[in-house]
Amino acid sequence: MLFQSCEKDDTSAQIQLEQNEIKTVSPENTIDYLNSFKKSKSKSLKNYLVAIGDTVSMENITNSSEKLAVIPVKTIHGNFKSRILLLEIEGKVKSVVFSTKTYDRSTKNSFSGEILITDLEGNFIDAFEIIEDNITAQYLSRRKDITANLQNRRIADDEGDDCGDGCPFSVCSWCGELETVVVVATPSAEHYTLSIDLLYSQGSNGTADGCEVGCDNYWNFSNDGGGGGFTNNTEDKIHNPCEELKAQIDDASYLAKFEELNNETGKQKETGYAENKDGSFTKLNPINNAHSLSLNGLDYKNLNGFIHTHLDDFETGKIIDGRPEINQIYRIFSPADVIAFLNIAKQSANANDVYASVITSSGDYTLRFTGDTSGITGLKSADDYLELYKQYLDRYSSLERGFLNFLKDHIKVDGIQLFKITKPLFSNDYEVKAKTLDDKGKVDSQDCI
Amino acid sequence: MKTKYLTIVLLAVSLWGCKAQIIPVEQHHSYYKKNGIEIPDGAYLKDVNNLFTKFLGTWKGSYNSNFYEFRIVKNTKSILGIQKDELLMRYKITDANGNLTENTLSLPNDSPFVLKSGYIAETGSYVFSYIGRNNKCGQNGWVFFNQTKNTTNKAKLFLSVQGESYPICDTGPAEQILPLDWIGLTKQ
Numbered sequence: 001m002l003f004q005s006c007e008k009d010d011t012s013a014q015i016q017l018e019q020n021e022i023k024t025v026s027p028e029n030t031i032d033y034l035n036s037f038k039k040s041k042s043k044s045l046k047n048y049l050v051a052i053g054d055t056v057s058m059e060n061i062t063n064s065s066e067k068l069a070v071i072p073v074k075t076i077h078g079n080f081k082s083r084i085l086l087l088e089i090e091g092k093v094k095s096v097v098f099s100t101k102t103y104d105r106s107t108k109n110s111f112s113g114e115i116l117i118t119d120l121e122g123n124f125i126d127a128f129e130i131i132e133d134n135i136t137a138q139y140l141s142r143r144k145d146i147t148a149n150l151q152n153r154r155i156a157d158d159e160g161d162d163c164g165d166g167c168p169f170s171v172c173s174w175c176g177e178l179e180t181v182v183v184v185a186t187p188s189a190e191h192y193t194l195s196i197d198l199l200y201s202q203g204s205n206g207t208a209d210g211c212e213v214g215c216d217n218y219w220n221f222s223n224d225g226g227g228g229g230f231t232n233n234t235e236d237k238i239h240n241p242c243e244e245l246k247a248q249i250d251d252a253s254y255l256a257k258f259e260e261l262n263n264e265t266g267k268q269k270e271t272g273y274a275e276n277k278d279g280s281f282t283k284l285n286p287i288n289n290a291h292s293l294s295l296n297g298l299d300y301k302n303l304n305g306f307i308h309t310h311l312d313d314f315e316t317g318k319i320i321d322g323r324p325e326i327n328q329i330y331r332i333f334s335p336a337d338v339i340a341f342l343n344i345a346k347q348s349a350n351a352n353d354v355y356a357s358v359i360t361s362s363g364d365y366t367l368r369f370t371g372d373t374s375g376i377t378g379l380k381s382a383d384d385y386l387e388l389y390k391q392y393l394d395r396y397s398s399l400e401r402g403f404l405n406f407l408k409d410h411i412k413v414d415g416i417q418l419f420k421i422t423k424p425l426f427s428n429d430y431e432v433k434a435k436t437l438d439d440k441g442k443v444d445s446q447d448c449i
Numbered sequence: 450m451k452t453k454y455l456t457i458v459l460l461a462v463s464l465w466g467c468k469a470q471i472i473p474v475e476q477h478h479s480y481y482k483k484n485g486i487e488i489p490d491g492a493y494l495k496d497v498n499n500l501f502t503k504f505l506g507t508w509k510g511s512y513n514s515n516f517y518e519f520r521i522v523k524n525t526k527s528i529l530g531i532q533k534d535e536l537l538m539r540y541k542i543t544d545a546n547g548n549l550t551e552n553t554l555s556l557p558n559d560s561p562f563v564l565k566s567g568y569i570a571e572t573g574s575y576v577f578s579y580i581g582r583n584n585k586c587g588q589n590g591w592v593f594f595n596q597t598k599n600t601t602n603k604a605k606l607f608l609s610v611q612g613e614s615y616p617i618c619d620t621g622p623a624e625q626i627l628p629l630d631w632i633g634l635t636k637q
Contacts, residue, residue, distance in 0.1 A: 287587060287622045292612040296619070316609045318593065318631065320572040325593050327609040328576075336613040343616050382585045382615040383561040390566045390578050394477070395529045397485045405529075 021213045022066050022196060023088035027056040030069040030086050033093060037120055046448065047240045048122025049097070050074045052084070061196065062218040068196075075099060076243065080116060085199060089213055094200055095120055100221065105132075111192045111222070117199065126198075133190045192222035241352075241368045242448035245419050245432045248355070248366070257281055257307050258421075261359040264309050272308025274298055275355075284308060295340050301347045305355035306340070312361050331360035332399045333367060335385035338411060345369040346376040364421045371415015378412065385410060400435050400443045408437060419448070473497050474534050475569040494533040496523070503596045504536055504575055508604055508634040514545040517632060519606070521594075524558060524565075538564040538577055538594070542626055550626055551582065564592055573598075579608060579627065586623035587612040602636035 025033070034052060041047050053072035061068055069086040080099035087094055097120060102113040110133050117126040127139040196214025248254050257273050264271045272293045273281040284293040284306065293308050310331050315324040333341075333356065341356035348354050356367045388410050393402035400418070407416055418435040432448040470492040472481070477494050480486070488494070501523050508519045518541045525534050537558060542550040553562045561584070564577035574595040581588025590611040597603035608627040 287612055287614060292587065292614055294614055294622075295616060296614060296621070300616070316593070316607075318607060320574060320595055321598075323572045325570065325572055325574060325576075325609070327591055327611075329611075334613055336615045340616050382617065383580055386580050386584065386589060386613075387561050387566055387578065391528050394482070394566070394568075395488070395531070397482065397487045 021090055022061070022064060022217060024058070024067045025069045025086045025088050025093055027058065027069065029093070030056045030071065033086065033095070034071065034084070046242045046446075048075055048118070049120065050076060050240050050243070059219060062193070062216075064217050068219050073097065075118075075122065076240070077116070080114075084120070085219075087196065087200070089196075089200060096125060096200060097122070098199065098221065109191055115194070133192075191220070193218040193220050195219075241370050241417055241419075242432065242434060244352070244368065245366060245421070246448055249421060249430045249432065253279060253281070254307070258357070258359065258364070261307060261309050262364070265359060265361040266312055267309075268311070268314060270309050270311060272306060274306045275304040277302050277304055279304075292336075300344050301349075303344050303348075304353055305344060305357070307357035307359065308337075310334075310358050310360045330390075330393050330399065331358075331362050332365060332393075332403045333358050335382060335389045338367070338407070338416070339379060339382065339385075341367050341369075342376050342379065342411075342413060342416075346373050348373075366419045366421060368417045368419065369415055370417050371413065375414050380410075398443055401437075401441070404435065404437045404443060405441055420445075469493050469532075471495050471497065475500055477533075478568040479571055488531055490530040492531045494531065496534040500569060501534065501536055501575075503601065504594060504604075507637040509637055510605075510632045510634040512628040512630075512632040515550065515626075516543045517541070517628070517634075518554075519594075519634065520554060535565060536567055536575055536577070538592070540564075540627075581623070581626065583623040585615040586618040586620055587614045588623045588625065589613055592627065604634040604636070605631040606634065607631045 038052065041049075051074040055072070057070045058067040059070050066087075071084045071086070073082045073084050075082045075097060077099060080101050082097055082099040085096050085098050097118045099116040099118070100113055101116075102111070105112045112131050113129075115126075115128050115130060118124055128135050129137045129139075196217045196219065197211045199219065200214065201212075249258070254275070261271060269286050270293050271286070272284040274284055274295065275281050282298070284295065286292070287294045295306065311329050312331075313326050313328050316327050318325040337356055337358065341354070344356075345351040345354040351369045351373045354369050358365050389406050392406040392409075393399055396402045396405075400420075404418060407413075407418075420433045420435055421430050422433070423430050434446045434448055436444050436446070438444045470489055472488065472492050472494050474494040474496045475498065477488070481488055504521050505523060506521060508521070510517050520539045522537050523534065524537050525532060527533075539553045539556065541552045541554050544550055553560070556563050558565075561580045562582055564579050566578040567576050570576050570593070572595065574593045577592040577594065579588075579590050579592045587610070591609045592606055593609065594606040595604060597605065606628070607630055608625060610625055610629065612622065614622065
């Protein structure tokens with residue numbers, strides 16, 4: 001049968017083959033696919049995707065009646081416009097994040113700029129530079145046996161990025177990791193189109209032959225909805241607490257309190273502030289010998305969080321045989337701090353913004369909530385927690401280990417995330433580390449890059 | 450000297466890989482915690498030097514016209530993969546008119562109002578973690594119990610207030626009912 005059609009009309013046979021190899025992923029299936037991806041990422045700290053739009057656009061593919069499912073997204077690369085592209089290729093649903101950075105010289109009909117293609121986790125797949133509709137350079141992951149420095153003499157980088165010499169691609173995180181392949185037989189990117197082959201399989205790794213699927217099927221990427229198709233209400237955020245912590249320590253008014261309190265840890269009185277939703281800070285009142293602060297009387301619904309000191313061990317003033325009796329203090333959140341934090345999160349319109357910070361002379365910590373507020377339930381009385389808390393903190397040499405195990409075994413609310421903020425010696429910048437437990441109950445530190 | 454010798458011997462024995470590593474309980478804070486050394490799973494923090502004995506019993510005294518009775522017993526607990534010897538303290542407070550202010554004497558070991566989770570300080574005092582019935586409004590802190598040297602029947606204690614207050618407290622900071630200054634005690 002096929003033979004006959006082949007003899008009669010070559011083009012139509014080819015179209016038939018292509019149509020079997022690429023297939024539309026329906027809007028419903030697209031949403032299911034993305035929902036299950038989102039669920040799998042909900043506990044992660046460093047998501048590449050920061051927000052996913054909720055509109056699926058079914059876009060034309062040339063030489064085919066199949067459609068490309070396109071969803072606007074935001075990635076950690078703020079200077080790129082990004083979309084997820086979903087297509088079933090040879091029986092499997094394939095997804096990529098397609099990101100563009102448009103140069104000023106682009107016109108309505110002719111594209112100049114950078115294209116970046118990654119998987120949904122942000123792993124590099126492909127990237128290229130397009131000058132006036134021609135792909136002039138393609139960047140591939142550097143093979144391990146190539147040690148030469150990255151040099152790019154033939155590409156004019158109009159945008160003047162801040163990545164330094166020898167780094168032509170404006171996504172600086174891959175500086176030095178990419179090898180430039182100057183494309184000789186320039187594939188066309190005419191009028192803002194790219195082939196499915198190039199979108200999903202690196203254009204067959206830059207070789208002229210070897211294209212298996214989508215060689216002559218093109219998608220027009222100019223329809224980016226001018227802003228990625230987001231409106232404030234339809235944005236569906238994937239939480240990235242690492243980014244939020246870094247932004248918080250950069251925020252001038254938070255930083256001012258952070259640094260002020262770092263000078264207060266040797267005092268005899270606790271000091272602290274509650275942060276209101278409008279960004280203003282209210283000073284907290286010391287109570288009970290000023291060894292604690294009161295959050296009572298504040299409207300929790302109106303709070304973003306709080307920041308306070310835990311003091312150094314202090315002398316009680318009582319002496320035995322010339323030796324002072326010392327009141328020991330745990331330099332990490334108390335159960336009262338955790339319960340206050342969870343109360344604020346539960347009442348907040350945006351629990352992802354809620355935080356608690358404790359400033360101590362052996363480390364500064366912040367808690368964030370990344371879970372579901374409906375999970376803030378089943379909390380026991382303060383009396384039940386304090387004794388257990390002390391036992392856990394006494395058991396291990398690391399306060400973080402005791403604290404995280406206490407949260408896991410007794411607070412039992414999903415989504416309480418612990419961060420440590422430090423300023424390395426001789427550095428002006430703060431570093432943020434996420435602290436979690438590994439499956440042996442020991443502390444795992446991950447840098448928030 | 451004798452105590453130190455005994456400690457060294459016991460440490461040496463325990464280092465030979467006994468199944469339950471025995472660590473003198475007074476070293477928990479003064480050595481292990483202080484130097485950031487992990488207590489291994491299976492260890493037994495034990496009162497091998499009988500430092501607890503002098504604290505045990507019933508102690509009475511008065512402070513600010515209130516009468517106090519404290520009862521201290523020894524207990525061994527299992528927690529997070531180790532065993533630990535500790536002291537437990539219960540108390541009864543009556544005011545000048547004989548009215549009962551508080552009584553935890555019949556509470557079970559695991560009640561939060563029985564003082565526990567303590568340690569031996571470098572001063573030789575035993576420091577108890579204190580949680581009062583009005584914990585949520587700040588009745589919490591550390592109670593320092595010092596048995597007077599060269600006596601067997603004299604002691605003193607006081608409460609150092611931490612005062613952590615919880616969101617659920619709606620009455621303002623609680624009054625403290627344990628002595629905030631040394632109270633002299635006599636063993637019964």
